[in-house]
Amino acid sequence: MQIGLDPEQRALGKASGALAADLASGWDRGRGPSDVASAAPSDADWARIVEAGWPALRLREENGGLGAAAVDVAVLVEQLGRHSVAAPVIGTLVAAEQLQALGAPAETLEAIAAGELRVAPLLDAGLLGFAPSAEGALAWDSAGATLAYAPDGSAHALGEPLPTADVTRSVRRPGARVTDRDTALRPPAGDDRDRLHAFVLTLLVADLLGTMSAALDAAVEHATTRTQFGRPIGSFQAVQQIAAEDLVSVEATRSALYFSAWAVDALPPAEALRAARTAKAFASRSGVAVCQDAVQLFGGIGMTWESPAHVWLRRAQTDRTSFGDEHAHQAVLADLDLAPGA
Amino acid sequence: MQIGLDPEQRALGKASGALAADLASGWDRGRGPSDVASAAPSDADWARIVEAGWPALRLREENGGLGAAAVDVAVLVEQLGRHSVAAPVIGTLVAAEQLQALGAPAETLEAIAAGELRVAPLLDAGLLGFAPSAEGALAWDSAGATLAYAPDGSAHALGEPLPTADVTRSVRRPGARVTDRDTALRPPAGDDRDRLHAFVLTLLVADLLGTMSAALDAAVEHATTRTQFGRPIGSFQAVQQIAAEDLVSVEATRSALYFSAWAVDALPPAEALRAARTAKAFASRSGVAVCQDAVQLFGGIGMTWESPAHVWLRRAQTDRTSFGDEHAHQAVLADLDLAPGA
Amino acid sequence: MDFSDSPDVAEFRAGLRAWLGEHLATYADGVGYDSAEGVAATHRWHRALAAAGYVTVSLDPEYGGRGLSDLYEAVVNEELAAAGAPPPPPIGHIAHAVADFASADLKARVLPGLLGCTESWCQGFSEPGAGSDLAALSTTATATDDGFVVNGQKIWTSWAMWADRCLLLCRTEPDQARHRGLSMLVVDMDTPGITRREITLANGSREFAEVFFDDVPVPAANLVGERGQGWRIAQHMLTYERGPADMGWTGRLGNVLAAAQEGVRSGRLPADDVLRRRLAAVAVDAQVLSWHVARSLVDRSSADPGSSGSIDKLLTTRVEQELYAVVGDLNGAAQVVGEQRPFNEYLWARAQSIYGGTQQIQRQIVAQRLLGLPRG
C-alpha cells in the first residue's frame, strides 16, 4: 500500500494550481446574474492551457497525448475545482477520453491534444451520462468549444449557452451538422465503456473535492477573522462543530478520490466503475453538504452575489447532478449488491 | 381555533401524571437485562389504575365507559410515556377500542372498563397493525393480561413474555383457546376501522411525546448539573445546539399530537387517519432522534443500565415500530398523494 | 381543542376570499422587487389591500386598524398564500412599534401613510459589524439642539431602495453599554446625507440594500418613545414579526409542495419510489409545521414554550430546506440547466438559516431562554 501522492504528483498539483488560480483571477462573475463573464477562455488563456498540456494529459501517446494516469488527471481537476476555473478543461478531457474510447482517428485526437480542435462531450438531457445521439443532447462544459461529436461520429456545431446554475461552466445545445468534420467512431467494448465511465466519474469527484475544500478553507478563514459578540465567530463551538464535520467529509472524499482514481487504471473495469460510482455518490452528497455549510458559515455575506460562496455551491450542485447524483448511483449499486443471486 | 388543553384537560394531565409517577416508582429495572421486574402491575396497582378510570376512559357510556374524547386519552397516555409506566394501560385502551369498534357485547366491554377482564390487542407479526387472526400474532403491551381476542371473537390465553427491547412493556404470543370466553364480534365498517386506526396511532404519538419530553428534560437537567472543564456541560454551545433542536422536535410533535387527537373525534375518518399517519410518521422520527440525543447528552453514564436514558430509547423505538414506523406511513401517504389522479 | 375556524373567523375569511376572487387578478401581475415596474406594481397591490381593510387588521381602530386578534392577521397571510397572491406588506411590526411607542404627533404624521401603504418603509437594524450581535451596532445619532445627527451604516435593509421612511435603531447614548444606549428614530429617506447601495443576492434578488448615513439630521419629534428605549422597542417588534406571517410562509411552502406533488402525479416530474417517499416525508414535515404554526399563533400569549418564535423559525427552516432539496432533485437536470427560478428558490431556502438570526443563534436562544441551560 502506497496511498497518497508521489512527489511528481505533488509538483503537478502545485503547478496546475498556480495556473488555475491565474486563469480564475482573469474571470469575473460581475455584479449579478445578468453580468457574468463568459466561461469561454480568451485565446491567450486557451494557449496557456494547451501549453500546460491539459487537453493532451490523458490521451495516449500514439494519439498525441501524454498518457497520464487517472491519478494525475485527478490531481489537475482537483485544482480546477479548487479555483472554480471557468475554462472547459474538464469538458475537453471528458470528450477526448470518450472519443479515444470510441476509436476516433489519431488525427482527430491529436488536434484535440494540440488545442486546435475544441470539443465538448454530449450528455443526455438528464445529464445522467453520454448521449446516445445528438437529438435532445446537451454539450457539457462546452464554453468556447466549436464541435461536439455524437457516438455515430457526426459533428455538431454548438448553440448559445443555456441558463445554468453553475456560472463557471456552460451547457449548450448541439445545433447544425458540420458534416465535413465528421469522424469515424465505433461502439466501445463493454470494458472500455466501463473504464471510460469510471474515469469520467472520477473527474467529477475530483472537481467536487476541489470545490468543497475551497469552500471549507474560505469559510474557516472567514470565521477566523469575522467577529461577533467580541470574538471571532470561528471560536464559537456551534461553528466549530459544523466546520469539523465538513473536514471529515472533505478528507473522506479525498480518500474516495484516491481509490477511485487509482482503480481506473489498476483494477478490472467493472470494479473500477463500482469504485467510481461509490466515490461519486459519496462526493455528491458531501460536496453539496460542505458547500451549503460554507454558505451558512459565511453568514449574510455568503448569500450575496459578491461572495464566492454561492459560486462553489452552484458548481457543487452541477457536479453532483452531472453523470448522476448519489441517488442514481446508489440505485445501480443497490441492484448490483441486492438482486437475488447477486 | 382553540388550540391547547382546557383547564379540565390540564387537571386530568396533572392527576394522571401523579398516579403514573407513583406507579413508575414502584417498578424496578434491576441491575441488568436479566434482572428486570415484570411489567405486570400488582393487584393493588391495577386496582388504583381501575379506580382512576383509565381502562374505562374511552369506552362509550353504554359500555360502562366514561366516553372521553381522544384528546383526553392522549393527555393520559402522554403521562404514561413521560413516566415510562410499565402497567399495560395503553394495551388495554387499544384492545378496548378495537373490541368496541368490532361490536363486542356490552358485558365484555363493561368487564374491561371495570378492570375485571384484562385484555391485550393482537398485532400481526410485523407489529404493523391489528392481526387478522391469532395465528402468528403478538399480544402487544400485554403484561398481566389474561386474554386476547382475535377479530373472529375467539379468546386466547397468553404465553410468557418474549424478549423485547422495551423493558417496560410486554409482548406475548397468544396460546391456547379459551372457548368459554369467546365473544361475538363483527367486521367493522370502513369508517369505524379508520377511526379506530387513527385513535391507536394517536395514542402512540402521545406515548412518544411523553417519552421524548421526559428524555429531553432529564438530559437538560443532567447537562445543568454535570460539569467538565470547570463548567456545566449544558453551557457548551455544542450541547445547547443539540438540546435546542430537540425542543423544536418535542414542540412540533406536541402540535402534531394535538391535531391528530382532535381530528379523531372532529374530522371525517379518512381525514383523521391521514392526520394520525402524519403525526405518527413525524413522532416516530423525532421521538427516536430526541431519545438518541438524550443518550448522547447524558454521556457515558447514559449508556449504563443504571441510567434511565436507555429505557426511554427502548420505549421510543418500540413505539416507533408499533403500528408502523415513519417509513410505513410515508409509503401510504405517498400512495395517497402521488398516485396518478389522486 | 379545536383547529377549525370560529364563526367570526370563518366570516372574515370568506369576505377576504371573495375580495381576492374579485380583485386579485387586477393587482397580482408583475409584483416584485427586481425592477421599477415590479416595485410600482407591489405598491399598487399593497394600497389596494390596505384600502380594502386587510392591512394591519390587528392594530387599534383609532390608528386605522380593525382591532382584531393576531389570528386575523394570520388568516390574511394564509388566504393570500392559498390564492397564490403576493404577500401583504410586512409592516405589522413597524406599525405596532409606532402605535405603541410614538408620540401622538408622530403617530398622526406617519401612521396614515404607513397603514395606507402610500408611503413605503424600511427597517434599519443590522450593520456590517452587528448582525447576530445586534446590540453591538455602532450607527450613532448625536443629540443636537433640535434633534439628532445620524452617522453610520446599515446593511440587509429590505426595500430600502424604494423606501420613503426608515425606522432606525441607532446609538444615542454613547456612555451607555450595548443595548442600553440605543434609540429608535423615524428617518425620512430623502433627507440629505443618505446614500443607498443595492445588494444583489446569490439568487439574483435585489430586495436588500446598504444604507449610509452621513451627518443626516433628524428632528427630535421623530424619536419613537424615549431615548435609550430602542432595544425595548426592537424586542417588542420581534413579537409581531413572525406568528401571522409564518402562516403565510407556511402556506407558500405548501404551494410549492402541492405543485411538486401535482408534477409527480401528472408525470411531469418523473420520480422513482425513493423520490416519492422523500416527497412524502417532507409533506409530513410541512403538515406538522402548519399545525405547529397554528398552535403557536393561538398559544402566543401563553407561557407555553411552544410560543417561541425561535422554535417556529428553526422548524420552518428545517422544513423549507428539506423541501427545496427534494424539489431540486425532482427537477433533476432542470435544476442546474434551464430556467433558474427553481435553483434561485433553493438558494433562498439556504438563506433562511441565516437571515433574521442564524440557526446557531436561534438554537442558543431556545437552549438558554426556553430550556434554561446556563450561559457559556
Next chain:
Amino acid sequence: MDFSDSPDVAEFRAGLRAWLGEHLATYADGVGYDSAEGVAATHRWHRALAAAGYVTVSLDPEYGGRGLSDLYEAVVNEELAAAGAPPPPPIGHIAHAVADFASADLKARVLPGLLGCTESWCQGFSEPGAGSDLAALSTTATATDDGFVVNGQKIWTSWAMWADRCLLLCRTEPDQARHRGLSMLVVDMDTPGITRREITLANGSREFAEVFFDDVPVPAANLVGERGQGWRIAQHMLTYERGPADMGWTGRLGNVLAAAQEGVRSGRLPADDVLRRRLAAVAVDAQVLSWHVARSLVDRSSADPGSSGSIDKLLTTRVEQELYAVVGDLNGAAQVVGEQRPFNEYLWARAQSIYGGTQQIQRQIVAQRLLGLPRG
C-alpha cells in the same frame, strides 16, 4: 498511489490466513466478557494468537514484537475481522507505552506477561469527574519513602474485573496544575485496597468496571517514565490506540453490512426500494470509510490532516450509527421483539459517539487543531 498489498504484506497476510484456517475453530468459541467461561476463552484466544506471533507485531523484537510497521497490525485486525474471529487483545498502546517509557527493570518484569497474554491488563484513565476533561482527574498517588500510595476512583475501566495489572494515570504532583501533575504507574490489581465494581451497560455488556483505590501501595519501581510525564505518555498511547484497530472495526462493520445485504438478497430480510437504497447509501459510506482508514493508516506519519484519529473516529461513528439504524429497520419488528442481539448492537453503536471522547469533543479537536479555528 497503490491500495494493494506489497509482496511482504501479502505473504504476511497469507500466513495469518493459513494460521486462522487451522486454529480459529479451536479458539473462537465462547469468547466474550459476559461470564467467567467467556473470559477464560478470551484469554486462551489471546494467548494462542500471541504464541503464533500475531500480537503487537509492531513492537521492537527485543521486547517480543516483530518490528513490523503499523500496517501489519492493521492486517492482523483486518484478517481477524474478515475471518469472523474475535479481535486481537487491545494492548498495543499499553505495550508501546511500557516499551517506550518504562525502565529496563519494569519492562523485563511486565512485558513478557503482557505480550504473551498470560497476564491481563486494564487502563485506568477516566474518572467520574474527568471524562471528556481527562486532565481534571483527581486520583492521587502520594509519594512515600519507597513508592506511592494511591487513592481515588476510576470508571469505564475496560476488563478491570479480570485484569492482573492496571496502567494507571494519576496525580503525583499536587502543586502542578492539571495535566502537568500527572504520572503513569503500573499497579498490580491484587494489591490490597483495590475494589472493583462491575458496570452493566444498557446493552447488557459487562466489560466495564469502576475501580476504587483506598491507600493502595505501589512500589517506586512501578513508575512508568518520570514523575509528571503521565500526560505525555497518555498522549503517546493515543497515537497507537486507533489506526490499526480501526481497520478491524471497519472490517467488522463490513461483516454486518454484508450480512444485511445477504439477508436482503435471500429474502430473509424483506426490503422495499427505499430500504434497499438506504442500505446502498450506507454501503457507500462504509466503503469510503474503509478506503479512508487504509489511507489514514499509511499516511499516519505524514503531516496530512487526514492522519487525524479524530477525523477517523467521527467518520467511523457516522457510518456505524447509520449502518445500525438501517439494519434495525431491516429487522423491523424483530428489532424490538425477539432475540436482543440486534438491538444491543444498535445501542452499542450509539455509544460510539460517547466513548473514547464524545463526538462534540472530537469535533472541537478537529476544528481547533486541524482547521486552526481559535479557542473559545
